[in-house]
Amino acid sequence: MPKKNLNKLREKIPLLEDIGKDGRVWSDLCKQYGVENPDPPWRITLESTCEVLNEGACALPVLERRDEEDKLSEEIYKDVPYPERQLLALAHSMIKKGFFREEELGVQMEKVYKRLSAGT
Amino acid sequence: MSKSDKHDHNAAPMVDEISDFExxxxxxxxxxxxKGLFTQEDHNEWTEYMHTLGPLPAGRLVAKAWLDPEYKQLCIDDPVKASLEVGIDWINSMPSKFGTPSDYCNPRILVDTPTLKHVVVCTxxxxxPRPILxxxxxxxxxxNYRRRMVRWPRQVLSEFGLQLPEDVEIRVADSNQKTRYVVMPIRPDGTEGWTEDQLTEIVTRDCLIGVALPRADRKADDKRPIHKAVHPYGH
Amino acid sequence: MSKSHHVEKATGIGDPQCFKGEAGKPKFGVGDKVRIRNLPDIFYTRSQMYLREAEATVVKLVYESPPAEDEAWDNTDSPEWFYSVLFRQTDLWPDYPQKFAGDTLETELSERWLEPL
Structure with a gap:
């Protein structure tokens, strides 16, 4: 990866950094609620998102995504466990590639949170 | 009313909290x-497929091969056809119907012998081999695993609890192109007279990657510690 | 050839199976000794650095396919033979312990990466 792009990738994204710091990871939730499933329910849908991004228009090729995930996992998100880290890295790559903005993601998260809290 | 009130008291416990990650x-x-990067339908189709995946078909393939020398030969000669017998169609069961860069349709079964032990990595x-594993x-x-397995395989294997004698050749398969490898370990002692179902239970995921050997008394993989990379990127 | 063309061609047949018969006569056979070329990889490759200039033995002709260097750009016009080649670990890593001189590593390379020894 050219140095300029690598530096850009390494710039932190406050929204994602906060989620990495404050978000409750699956292993903690499992302990609290006595759940034994090793994977959070969203892991499969996350994997599917990664797959479909590599298909058709191929917005994010698989090797590029994995390469960026490796870099981000060793730096910005190194203290976040897997698969939470994979999710943060994907969101990070998508923002850095300009598919959506950090603010847009924040707004969308608010909407999703309201819906999930009300809908169940 | 909270989420849990709707559930019967005997139901499996669930996480009653919406996390930021979710x-x-x-x-x-x-x-x-x-943004039009993909459609909900494409996504649903993948999710449905992903839900069907797991290590059991590969375990059954090995168990069948242990019991049937002809089937073992088929695993070596035509793994795509051999996979069909354990319910895996490498070509048509994937939503794309031809494979993807993650799942090219060229499986290969690496057969261990008393003097040859295979282990798989993708550097x-x-x-x-996701369709079957x-x-x-x-x-x-x-x-950490990807860089060190090609360089210090014996050390990495011993971290997995697998120490092999000098006269056993360790062969690392680096899955860098379109072949997806599955290791067929040797049938362990203490399994004489076992059925295919019994044998399938001891061929765990780690045995199929090659970092563990099947044992008559083990039906689940040991928990693995996660090591951080020794030399992170940029160093 | 566009990516959609490749999709059409591979559907129901599989990738790399859909390129069968397109690479011509293979230049190497099982048992041949080869050296891995150190070609420049300006844009994209899947031939790892640690194999460059090492000696190996062809152990299997695996399939025909466009090389990764072309496929990354949706160029599927020139499929090549792919070979599974076997290295001795002591040839790859100078400090690999001699008492484990029997240890090996197997991986795949397309024809352009191999030269006869």
Whole structure:
């Protein structure tokens, strides 16, 4: 990866950094609620998102995504466990590639949170 | 009324809390759809397929081969055809109907012998025989495993609890192109007279990657510690 | 050839199976000794650095396919033979312990990466 792009990738994204710091990871939730499933329910849908991004228009090729995930996992998100880290890295790559903005993601998260809290 | 009130007291426990990560996963997916990067239908189709995946078919393939020398030969000569007998169609069961860069349709079964032990790695990313073995474990994806397995295989294997004598050749298969490897270990002692179902239970995921050997008394993989990379990127 | 063309061609047949018969006569056979070329990889490759200039033995002709260097750009016009080649670990890593001189590593390379020894 050219140095300029690598530096850009390494710039932190406050929204994602906060989620990495404050978000409750699956292993903690499992302990609290006595759940034994090793994977959070969203892991499969996350994997599917990664797959479909590599298909058709191929917005994010698989090797590029994995390469960026490796870099981000060793730096910005190194203290976040897997698969939470994979999710943060994907969101990070998508923002850095300009598919959506950090603010847009924040707004969308608010909407999703309201819906999930009300809908169940 | 909280979520849990709707559930019967005997139901399996569930996490009654919406985490930021859960919200983030949905939000990323919805934005991708809104931006036209893929459709909800494409996504649903993949999710449905992913739910069918796991290590059991590969375990059964090995168990069958242990019991049937002709089938074992088929595993070596035509793994795509051999996979059909354990319910896996490498070509047509995937939503794409031809494979993807993660799942090219060229499986290969690496057959261990008393003097040859195979182990699989993908140094470039984390290519894995997903159609027949399910999602790769976390340690398989770490740069630590990927960089060190090709360089110090005996040391890495011993960290997995597997020490092999000098006269056993260790052969590392680096899955860098379109072949997806599955290891066929040797049938362990103490399994004489076992059925295919019994044998399938001891051929765990780690045995099929090659970092463990099947044992008559073990039906689940040991928990693996995750090591951080010794030399991170940029160093 | 566009990516959609490749999709059409591979559907129901599989990738790399859909390129069968397109690479011509293979230049190497099982048992041949080869050296891995150190070609420049300006844009994209899947041939790892640690194999460059090492000696190996062809152990299997695996399939025909466009090389990764072309496929990354959706160029599927020139499929090549792919070979599974076997290295001795002591040839790859100078400090690999001699008492484990029997240890090996197997991986795949397309024809352009191999030269006869």
């Amino acid at each position: 919200v983030l996963e949905v939000a990323v997916r919805e934005l991708c759809i809104e 470039l990313c984390s290519c894995y 399910g999602q790769s474990p976390e340690w398989y994806r770490t740069p």
